[in-house]
Every structure is written in C-alpha cells, then in structure tokens.
Amino acid sequence: MDARAIIATLRKGNTPEADALGWFAQGLADGSVTDAQAGAFAMGVCLNGLGDAGRAALTAAMRDSGKVLRWNMDAPVLDKHSTGGVGDCVSLILAPALAACGVYVPMISGRGLGHTGGTLDKLESIPGFRTTLTEDQFRQVVSKVGCAIVSASADIAPADKRLYAIRDVTATVESLDLITASILSKKLAAGLEGLVLDVKCGSGAFMKSADDARALARALVDTANATGCPTSALITDMSQPLAPSLGNALEVIDVMRVLTGQSSGRLLDLTIALGGALLDQAGFKNGTDQISNAISTGTAAEKFGAMVCAMGGPVHFIEGWARFLPEAPVIREVTAPASGTVAAIDGEALGLTVVALGGGRQVETDMVDPAVGLSDVVSIGDRVTKGHPLARIHAAREGQADAAENAIRAAITLVDGPAPVPNLVLEHIT
Template identity: 40%
Template sequence: MSESFDAVDVIVAKRDGRRLSDAQIDWVIDAYTRGVVADEQMSALNMAILLNGMDRAEIARWTAAMIASGERMSFADLGRPTADKHSTGGVGDKITLPLAPLVAVFGVAVPQLSGRGLGHTGGTLDKLESIPGWRAALSNDEMMRQLADVGAVICQAGSGLAPADRKLYALRDVTGTVEAIPLIASSIMSKKIAEGTDSLVLDVKVGSGAFMKDLDRARELARTMVELGTDAGVTTVALLTDMSTPLGLTAGNALEVRESVEVLAGGGPADVVELTIALAREMLDAAGRPDADPAAALADGRAMDAWRAMIRAQDGDPDAPLPYARETEQVLAESDGVLTTLDAYAVGVAAWRLGAGRARKEDPVQAGAGVQIHVRPGERVTAGQPVLTLHTDTPERFGRAREALAGGIVVDAAAAPGAGPLVLDRITA
C-alpha cells in the first residue's frame, strides 16, 4: 500500500518546532505499529518531542492514536460505576493492595490492571505473586466475572490494550527519551482510557524515589494526564504525593504484602493508611459515592473480607504463610540524633540488589527479599540502634545493597523531630 506521509517529513516538522496535524499523528503511530516506520525514525521523533514538546491537542491525538492501535474494553454491562488508580511508581508503594478491595466494599468496581517492577520501583504483580497460588494472568471473561462477583481485580493487562505503547515504551527506555512529558502522559493514559474505566485517580509521586524528582515537573505531568482523561470523557483527578522517603516500613514483595494485610486488619503504618484512605475517598467521590467512609471499612473488617475474596478468586490462599528470606542483616545508626533523611531511591536500589526487583523484564525476583524499616525520618535514634533490616536468600548481595545505602541515611544531632506532609497537591480539570 502507498503511505499517506513520509516519516522524515513528520520528524522534520517536529524537529523545527511545528505542531503535528491529526493525520500525521494517526499515520505515524499506525505505521510504527505496522513496522513501516523504523525504530531509528521513531527514536528521532521521540527526541524531537522531548526537546520541542506538544500542545494539548497534539497529546490528546497522540494518545487517541495509541488507543486505536488495539482493543478497547467496556464495563458498561457491570451495572455499577468503575474507578481505577494509577501510581507513577515509588519505593514501598503497596497502596494498590489495600485500596482495590477497600473501594470495592462500597459497590464500585475496581479493574486494576497492573505491571511488574523494573529497576528500583516495585511491581504490584510481583508483590501479589508472593502469595501461594495467586495468578496474575486472567482472560477478559474471568476479569469481568470477578468484577461482578467480588468487585475488585488486580491482574496483568492483556496484550491487546494499546500495543503501540509497548513498542514505544521499550524504545524510549533505550534512547534517553523516557522523561518526555507528552510521551509519559500518553503512555499511561492510552492504557487507562482503553481499559474503559469511568473514573481514574492518579497518584503522581515526587522526590528522590520517584520518576519525577521535581515538584513543578510532576505538576505538569499530573495536569497533562488529568486533561487527557477529561478530554476522553474519564473523570480524572491527580494527587501529588511525597516519595523522598519510602512509603510504610517495607520495600520488597512478601514484606509489602504482609504490611498491606496489616492495613486491611485496621493497623499498619500511618502513612500507608493515610494515603490509602485519601485515594479511596478520591475514587469513591469520582464514582458518585461521596458519603462513603473508607476508614470505617478498614476498621470493621469489610475491606479485609473483600481482600480475601479477591485473592481467592485468583487462586491465591489468603491464609497461607508468606515467604521469608533465608538471610537477614541489620543496618545500624552510626550516631545519636534525629533521622533527617531515609532516601527512597537508595532504599529502592538496595531492595532491588537484594533480589526484590529486576534489571531486565525476564529476570526472576525473590519473594522474600527487600528492606524492613525500623525508624522513620523525623524520629530520634541512638548510635547502634537498628535503622533497617536487609532480607535476601543470597547473602553475597548484602555488600552491594549496603553500597546503595551509602549517603542515603542521614542522622543530625541538632535537628528537631517531625516529618513533612504526604499529599503535596491535588490537580483537577
């Protein structure tokens, strides 16, 4: 077939700072998915987008073209509102685990299509796979049945959703174009819009352990994604949340599941509970349940009941003991004072090096590996007191994990106790 455009003309247009037409965008995404536009050409276009940006209409069209590359799901037959949450990723971010069953308690269906960890950020599916028997891969029919019966599902996305994104995502990773906000926003939102949810709450992380280190850049990304969702008819809101220190007291797969179950039992670390409830309120409000009280559902056991039903529906055993790593080693405070810094990135890399994460998609992970946190920033410590416990099945990893933590733990004798806010901003259309 003859092609409507020439890839070089499209690259040159963006290189020279011109906006791309709807027809150019539709063609280049389709042609790249078909293999007509080569990787090196799309790499050049991605770099031009990184350097010169895109306006709101261009990003919306780019996202729509990515959605059009695959199938669209619909939950219209469920007969109840749907709400989803997406986090841009962080360290110790196990919020999806208690959040999905908590929101489902109130008659809102939660189709949570999740991913695996790569690098220093953990993956929701890796965490849940530490539960004996639990499976991530569901057919669309199984997913719909579970949403009807249980109200919540956490599973891997099918290969049919936005296939253009899978090709683009891999390319961005190896060409230095991951940071382009139009490309990040369209990558996330093409999958979420194709998924067919009525409403979406975005948790955009900011800080050392986050993809976005800078508050203004994070706000720009959040605003771009909220606009994309709104333009596509999805009720969308974003919270900017702090990721300068890890969430909760664990980073690692089974460790984080254990902590999530504590939250569902009415306990758990205060920051994890706070963010779970804040995001639940946003999801329930967006789904037309503004009077629901998620805190009460954590306290009275309803969220735990929904969790157990959700795990069982995917062949997991909610009563089975979770795996522990075979070896542990403590990291001790070197002086007296207040812990002023527990760097999220350092802890995330340490957990990754202990075996909790992967460097490549095909790498295995250790279910029990990770980092347990004993002291939070703003708390007093004394010299020799345990700050962290490192967990792994392979003790030769301890040295590299300790190297990752160098400079990431700061104790100041003169600092006053106290910690900053968790939710930094809220972005709506």
C-alpha cells in the same frame, strides 16, 4: 498518510493533525512504521512537543491502537495509578477497599523496573496468584469480586509497548507528552469512568521536584479529561518509603497488617486520601469516610481474600497469610552508628539496594526473589539512639546482606536536633 511527512511536521515545530497521529499510532501497532521512523517521531516530540490538543490526540490514538474494554456495570468503573515510588503498595489495599464501597476496579498494572517495585511482582509472591488472565477471566473476577489486578494483554495499547521500547534506546524517555500518552493509553484502554492519579515527588520518585511532579500531574489530568475520563491527581511525598518495607512479600505483609487493623501510618493515610478523592469525584458522599470504614470493618480484607482466591491464590489467605508468604534465609538488623534524628532518607538508594538483593530487576527479563528486601525501615523525624535498628535486611546470602548494610547506613541521614516531617499530600490537582 506518510510517516515521513508526519516526522517532517514535527521537525518544523508543528503538531500533526489528530488523524495523522492516529495513523502513526496504528503503524506502531501493526509494524508498518519502522523503528527508525518511530525513533525520529519520538525525538521530534521530545524536542518540540505536541501541545495540549496534540498530547490528547496521541493518547487517544495509542489507546485505540488495540483493544479497548467496555463495561456494562451497575456502578462506576474506577481506577488509580501511581507514577511509582518505593514501598508503594497502595493498589493492593485500595482496589479491594473501592470494591467494598460498591464500585468496580479493573486494574491493569505493571512490574518493577529500576528502583521502584511492581504491583504484579508483589501479588505474585502469594503462592498460586495469577496476574495473567484472559479477557473473559478478567471480566468474571471483576464482576464477581468487584476488583482484579492483572497484567496488560498484548492487545492493550500495543502502540505504547512498541514506542516505549524505542524511547528507552533513543534517549527520549523524558518527554512530558510521551510519558503522559504512555501512562494514560494503557489505563484508558481499561474502559474507565473515573481515575485518580498519585503523582509522586522526592528522593524515591522519578520526579524529584514538586515543580516537575506538578507539571506531570497537570498534563495527565488535562489529557485524561480531554479524552473523556474524569480524572484528578494528588501530588504526594516520596522523600521516604511509603510503607515500612521494601520488597515483594514484605510489602504484602504490610498490606495485610493494614487490611486486618494491625497497622496504620502513611500507607493507610494515602490509601484513604486517594480513595476518598476518587469516590468524591465519582459523585459518592463522604468518600474518605467510606474508604476508611471499608478498611476498618474488614470488608476490604474480605474483598482482597476473594480476589486472591479467584485469581489462583490460597482459599484461606486472609486467615493465614503469614504462613503462605516466603521468608528469606538471612535476616539481619542494621543499627544506628550514633544517636540522632532521622532527617533524610535516600529512597532511590534503598530501592536499588532491594534490586541488588534480588528483589527487583535491572531489565525486564531479570528474575525476582519474592522473599528478599528491607523491613522496619525508620521514618523521617524518628529519634534513634546508638545501636537502635534503622532497618531489617532480608537476604538470600550473607554477602548480599553485608553490601545492603553499608548501603542502608549511607542512605539514612541522622542529625543532632529535630527534623521536620514532610506532609504526605502536597497538592490536589483537578
């Protein structure tokens, strides 16, 4: 095999054979493919595409470029993946809820980058919680508890890690084929027997339009199924934050309120919809009812507490979660400048406001303050009077709160009359 020949094939608008894509992925992983060759490959894919078969072949090759976990369990091994949004802490509820329904969830997650939060950052706001485990430790927690949420080890899809960094600096991030291979190679390396995807669209998502989200969902579902993992997707609305809060510890508070029956709303509704779709796909009866029951009876909360304890967190976190989570020193309400109905929310702007407060990162090396963020954010369709709170800022310093206050008011649109409330689940892709 020769990297130049593979790149030339792409340049001519043809798709390399599966074994050639496998060779190239291995070269990305072991360093025998240079950065220049990786960049040329990414540009060729970005410009000319791979087609359905080529996309599946690249995904499988990137999955197989490192360790692929194998499980021998007495129940299905399932997972969920979200394409990212603001206030999206579904994974923290859904993983233990699925475990409470009797399946195993080895969830490999990521950190926040840009305007979206990261599941690992949220969990690490819990004192002592360790998201980095050895493979043996990961297996032990999954076997004992039923779920574990961890960071990817260096030997999980190393070709993706290399190519992802190259794409970032060569303006080739926005390729449907490369996005699909990147997302799925890491998920499929976990050895899954079923996957549900939450593909988001709207102001707080990477995909702003329903058409773009549908194209990505179709590519992900078809590719995952072609590589042997039964997969479906929900296209969901992200025109406003999913949870009332944005920020790591604040989102954990929202999670605990749902798990302990103190809160409902979009966060709970989407968790049930995704979990139900996944269980139905895996052959369970009345999957939606099973997920709902696991949450309402408290068994999902018990599983979450067991996972926290098994991964280094407080033993009695479920009983006293409020006292374990950090609090910001500056808390300030942002009030409505006039009466009206909330008609639109710029979710990306709110996410970037949290980043500016220190609750997210611009680059991977940035430190995150787990206590800062926004809470009690209004929803589209809410009627507010002048002086009514639009959100509550949690900041480290007064100056940061001042800037956040201006950004929040600019991000929330009020109108005189009623405003339509968007549907949460827009489409089910199978």
